Amino acid sequence: MQTIEILGNNDTRSGFGAGLLEAGKQNNNIVALCADLTGSLKMDGFKKEFPNRFYQMGIAEANMMGVAAGLATGGKIPFTGTFANFSTGRVYDQIRQSIAYSGKNVKICASHAGVTLGEDGATHQILEDLGLMKMLPGMVVINPCDYNQTKAATIAIANHDGPCYLRFGRPKVAIFTKPDQVFEIGKAVTIYEGTDVSIFCTGHLVWKSIQAAQALAEKGISAEVINIHTIKPLDDQAILNSARKTKCVVTAEEHMINGGLGDSICQLLARNLPTPVEMVGVNDTFGESGTPDQLMAKYHLDVVDVVAAVEKAMTRK
Amino acid sequence: MSSVTEIQPNKMSTANELTQIASQVRRDIVRMVHAVQSGHPGGSLGCADYLTALYFHIMDHHPNAFSMAGKNEDVFVLSNGHISPVFYSVLARSGYFPINELNTFRKLNSRLQGHPTTHEGLPGVRIASGSLGQGLSVAVGLALAKKADNDTHIVYVNTGDGELQEGQNWEAIMYAGHHGLDNIIASVDYNKQQIDGGVVEIMGFDTLRSKFEAFKWTVLEMDGNNMQDILDTNIKAKALQGKGQPIVILMKTEMGAGVDFMMGSHEWHGIPPNDDQLAKALAQLPETLGDY
Structure with a gap:
């Protein structure tokens, strides 16, 4: 890898x-x-x-x-x-x-x-x-x-x-992205190509998802990691193409599950390509005081949570 | 009537001639809200004289060449968007869009939405308003843009008096005063009425002058239903431009002014006249420019 x-x-x-x-x-x-x-x-x-x-x-x-x-x-x-x-x-x-x-x-x-x-x-x-x-x-x-x-x-x-x-x-x-990159609004960025699962991630969860993909590779799972930096307009084609290939999806974001990136992706897939989806995000609760690392762990926004979501999504294919 | 129709925007007009235009604007207002049986006649009638004076005499503006940025011309922001009928009438009558488009007010697929918007591309409208309390902030932004561009034209903005209960106004008033934005002339439609009753009873401010003065604004007062007083006061207001403080005109008006049975009550804030009431209203308002 x-x-x-x-x-x-x-x-x-x-x-x-x-x-x-x-x-x-x-x-x-x-x-x-x-x-x-x-x-x-x-x-x-x-x-x-x-x-x-x-x-x-x-x-x-x-x-x-x-x-x-x-x-x-x-x-x-x-x-x-x-x-x-x-x-x-x-x-x-x-x-x-x-x-x-x-x-x-x-x-x-x-x-x-x-x-x-x-x-x-x-x-x-x-x-x-x-x-x-x-x-x-x-x-x-x-x-x-x-x-x-x-x-x-x-x-x-x-x-x-x-x-x-x-x-x-x-x-x-x-x-971990290039200093001289050209940013295209609405254009997803593929970080890892894979065949077993598509991880669509945004913000701080992109790095977590990269680490998760590396951990998954050691278990023999090939994860495609796509950075969806633009939540709207969504890159429909990139998402559909990847989901068509891997046949299961994980979304990952430091945001409420309701209304976030995963919610947009579920709408897209439900209408065009029904696919099992697991969502890494905050589940209908407020946050609290703590260090960033502690909070990412407590609210299930960490590398292990992405890995677990992938493993669950793959059982649902 | 012929002398009135010759009046062009920005040309010298007598108070009497402007009053005649305002009569036509008032006819437009009651006919528009009657036609769709919805809209806000009370405040629209109260502000008819001032908006007529602004668009036909006071402002230096370009009705036939509308540009969103409004560079090198005076601009107007309507914060209390529910008085859209008077706004649409003066915009159409001064040349921003065809007068017969007033026919489409509040109807499906119209550029004349219930509350003004830029969304449908109606010339003369620079910001959506309706949700109250936002226009002063927008005016501050326009005033800052003019300062940055060394454009010495004026930003006019009108708010309701009840509308000043919205806290955002006081953020804008504080900002404009602190920074001495002396290219803003605000007006408060001081009719002392709001939907549920009198402003004083609901959450009143009987010291509006001192409140503005405390925020370093220069305060003028005028009778907003007396054309000569409107013209005289605006000469004073213009003379205060560039003197280091924003300017506000506390404009005493009568809600429903010009139609006797609508005057002096909050009850005509958002109620349209029926057929008989329309006929009674029109009988009091001479048709000076021709109905649309």
């Missing part, structure tokens, strides 16, 4: 910060708004380089979304930055009416998603954001897997005309 080289270790939010700075250099219309979390969102680089294009919005996320809609109306490309919880659930109606329904070119950039936010606990650990955002007509929803991919995704959404939701996280995780 091919080894995946680890290029480093960093948080995906730093990839966002680097991507925002790069995108800002490419396009003078890009502006950034932050609700009192500039350091946490790694937006300091953009703020320092482009002080006149950075808007400190204070702890007022609803206003931030409306102001972003107004800036977009005036021809700017606004990137909003705050935690995922405050980027979605807290401001859902503002996004729905002033951004999504109004078709505004706003990039909603959301850090500290999922349980890997850690010790702050469930108030901040949103696990529903992908579902909330994917339900909005016209909204692009992206959850990249590492620093390099988050940087590339940030640059890519700047060049996409329309509202986007970009989700990333707090902890330092392995960097």
Whole structure:
């Protein structure tokens, strides 16, 4: 089995910060708004380089979304930055009416998603954001897997005309995608080709799924691992082609099972290619305080959970 | 009537001529809500004078060449989207889209949705509104874009008074005051009525002036149903542009203004007139520009 080289270790939010700075250099219309979390969102680089294009919005996320809609109306490309919880659930109606329904070119950039936010606990650990955002007509929803991919995704959404939701996280995780990659919105990335099972994964679960595939290989199971960085629009063909080949599926995400990536994949398969599916995700519960590693283990989002899901899915073929 | 039809947007018009246009706008409003037996006549009638003045005299804008960004022109944001009938009437009458399209208000496949939207591509609308409390924030964003582009035109925005119960308004008011966004002229439709009754009884603010002043806004007051006062007050408001503070006009209006049996009560907030009531209303409103 091919080894995946680890290029480093960093948080995906730093990839966002680097991507925002790069995108800002490419396009003078890009502006950034932050609700009192500039350091946490790694937006300091953009703020320092482009002080006149950075808007400190204070702890007022609803206003931030409306102001972003107004800036977009005036021809700017606004990137909003705050935690995922405050980027979605807290401001859902503002996004729905002033951004999504109004078709505004706003990039909603959301850090500290999922349980890997850690010790702050469930108030901040949103696990529903992908579902909330994917339900909005016209909204692009992206959850990249590492620093390099988050940087590339940030640059890519700047060049996409329309509202986007970009989700990333707090902890330092392995960097294993290329630094010079071109990010194609809606295009799945095959990491391992396999024949026994398809693992469709997103965000922090991509690295977990790679490790799971390596463990499965030692047991003689050939797992196909496909990184679905774009939850919407979904790469239907990549998913159907893989499921047709392997005949069983595992989905893996740091998100509620209800409304997440697995939910989208189940809809696709049920309509087009009924296939056994096992889902790795959070099952209708809130998170809690703990270290990211402890929480990923407790909420069954770890390598062993992907392995177990694969073994169960294979018995259902 | 002939003198009125010669009035073009942005040309000098007398208060009397604008009042005559407003009469036609009021006819449009009651006919639109009567035709589909739904919509919001009360607030629409109350704001008819101010929106007529904005679109036919005060704003520097380009009805025949609508652009979403609105660069190098004044723009208007309607935060209280339920008064869409008056908004649609002044947009059509000032040239943004064909007047006979008012016929499609609230009907299937129309660009004139119950509440205004950009979704169907109606010229003149720059943001969806209806869910209350969001327009001031959008206006702040537009004002920031104009500042960034060195565009010295003004962002006008109208909110309801009951609408100020929505907390997001105060986030926007705080932001605009803190940053001295002196290219915003907001207006509050101060009719003191909301769906369930009087604003003062429901969750009132009898100190609206001091609240805005505390957030570093310059506050003007006007009678929103007196055309001469509207014109005079807006000359003062424009003169305050660039003076370091956002401007708000507390606009006293009468809900239902112009139709005697609709005036002074919250009960006509969202109720359409029946056939007899329509006839009574139209009898009070001279047809000055021709019905659609």
